[in-house]
Amino acid sequence: MPLSMMKIGERKPIVKITGKDDTKRFLENLGFTEGSEIMIISVLAGNMIVNVKESRVAIDKSMANRIIV
Secondary structure: OEHHHOOOOOEEEOOEEOOOHHHHHHHHHHOOOOOOEEEEEEEEOOEEEEEEOOEEEEEOHHHHOOEEO
16 A cells, blocks of 8 residues: 555555655655655645654655555
């Protein structure tokens, strides 16, 4: 299931990152790696603030759809 389908406050591990190599590398540099636990903090107009590896990161819905949990 894509990250954008998760509920606020729910914790799940990242199973897979999809997309082009540049996109995967960008997300990995932000801390989105397979096996990392992720939690959605808030959602506003399709944009999300998520907690990954003890950091809060803001991503848009298109990036969230590339992260499979």
